[in-house]
Amino acid sequence: MKKTQASILVIDDKEDILFASKMVLKKHFEHIYTLAEPKKVVNLLAEHTIDVVLLDMNYRVGFDDGKEGIYLLKEIKTFSPNTVVILMTAFGKVETAVEGLKLGAFDYILKPWDNDKLIELVKTAVGESRKERKQETKKGDGSHYFTGESLAIKKAYALAGKVAKTGANVLLLGENGTGKYVMANYIHQNSDRAAQPFVHVDLGSLNDNIFESELFGYARGAFTDARTDTPGRFELANNGTIFLDEIGNVPLHLQAKLLQVLQNKQVTRLGEGKPRPLNVRIITATNSNLKEQTALKNFREDLYYRINTMEITLPPLREREEDIVPLAQFLLDKMADKYGSGVLAFDTEALKNVTRHAWSGNIRELENRIERAVILCDNNIVTTADLDLDKITFTETNDDGQLSGVERATIEKALQKYNHNISKAAEELGLSRAALYRRMDKYELGKN
Missing domain, CATH: 3.40.50.2300 (Response regulator)
Structure with a gap:
């Protein structure tokens, strides 16, 4: 056989x-x-x-x-x-x-x-x-990644494409679920390290007891369960890229140990005295305001500048209104392929509710709901019920009106600043011209 x-x-x-x-x-x-x-x-x-x-x-x-x-x-x-x-x-x-x-x-x-x-x-x-x-x-041709048409995300990917060709450290900022892992992988895949390892470490899940052993490795006998010499994540990423996610969650005393590795470009396993050289590209990410944390002395200033050679901010979905429907279709095709479901489509009501939903969990929430829908849908049509959106509070239902009021005032200010030049106002707001026009129509701005 x-x-x-x-x-x-x-x-x-x-x-x-x-x-x-x-x-x-x-x-x-x-x-x-x-x-x-x-x-x-x-x-x-x-x-x-x-x-x-x-x-x-x-x-x-x-x-x-x-x-x-x-x-x-x-x-x-x-x-x-x-x-x-x-x-x-x-x-x-x-x-x-x-x-x-x-x-x-x-x-x-x-x-x-x-x-x-x-x-x-x-x-x-x-x-x-x-x-x-x-x-x-297929990743190399870009088909694996969805960028979108919003100005903010186009700027982010354009900057990522430029920095990918260098060896510069990159700090990715953005709310949970905005695609920081995907962006880190995009930078790696478009760099000259693409054939080498891409190692993702969720720093938020590492407690103090295992932080050093996981990142830096350990020698046999370094502690009770250390039965063999074991490399850490930095060594596993050598010649490639290490993506340190949720770096804002690292305590101060461990930040110093991390900084030492980044500065010296070498790592010493627990229980060893000899440092090992490293050739690793560093990408970090956080949903925290590191500038604010640095001012509050909760994050080391020297570490902040070490990881922040280039800073890229990923916008939340609420600032990418024109991307929501095409992104939903992209994710639907991806999940349909994963589950072998054939060609799927959203019904009209589902698409309407997808655009109205607040998406506080951003792309991650959208992807999770679509995966659920692909499993549940009948006749190859995804409905609002499949997406579990029929009982969700949408962005239009704003009890106190404060959010809408702030947005309207911000748009008015930008329009006045640039004498109603739509292109310049849209660029300052991080919107496309089409998205700005929709908001102007919503708030009845620019009507004489």
Whole structure:
């Protein structure tokens, strides 16, 4: 029997499970890896291209809440987005596995499994992984990224395109869900480091105890569970790009350690005395006002200037009104392709409500609602109910009128400043001419 050319990784802390799964899988797939220490998964993914991971949900004796599995799932999908994850769980713990599906897992299988079902599921997952990698190769032509027509986002991408060609550090600013990860990846993919690693680190999820070991690595024996020499995220990103997300959440005493690495361009693993040289492009992001935090002495001024060679601000969706419908269609096509749903479309009422919704969660909220809709919709038509927007408060319903009043006054001020030159007023406001005209009509401005 000819084996499928694929690499499968099984992660479980029980040696009997690892042995049994390897015996079953090695008859059908070319490369089988097993891992009893889940903390090593990122290192293994850095060394090998893994198509499918079979991931156990629980690793602590006496705990079966699946939190470790959920955490590892996020780590795997962050570091290797094209790797497909199948969750392994015991009967009666399906709720946790379903939560994992919402976070990007492909499917789940109950333990003990049926061998034939396991083989069939892994083969299907391999096909999904191949599909994801094929789509990834299209990134170079720009089709993977949606920019839009609003002036603010065009400016952001134009600036990103210029800075991508350099080695400059970049600070990305913007509210949650505005696409900072996508922008960081865009900069990496358009740089001369595109063939090298792109490592994303959510600094907000690293507590003080693991901050240094995760970022800088550690030597064997550095602490109780340090059984082998292990590189940190900076070393894994060497020659490529490291994206430090939520940098505004790093405590002051850890900011000093981070600054030292950025200044010296070298990292010293915990338990070692010899520094290791680094060649890493630094991109950081935050939804905090770092200037304000610096003035309040909550963020180091020297670190702020170190990471802020170039600053790019990503606008919220409420400032990209003309982009909402085409972005929604882009995401609909993306999700339809992901779920094999064929050609989908929004009905008229759904599109109307998409443009009216406040989108406080920005692009992330829009994407999540559209993914839900693709799963629920009938007859290839997405409705307001599918999007779960029928009970949502929309932007027009403003109880006190304050927001509308502020917007109207801001537009009036810009128009007066430029003697009603629409192009100049729109540029100052970060709007396109069309968006400005719509707002002028809404507030009855410019009518004599």
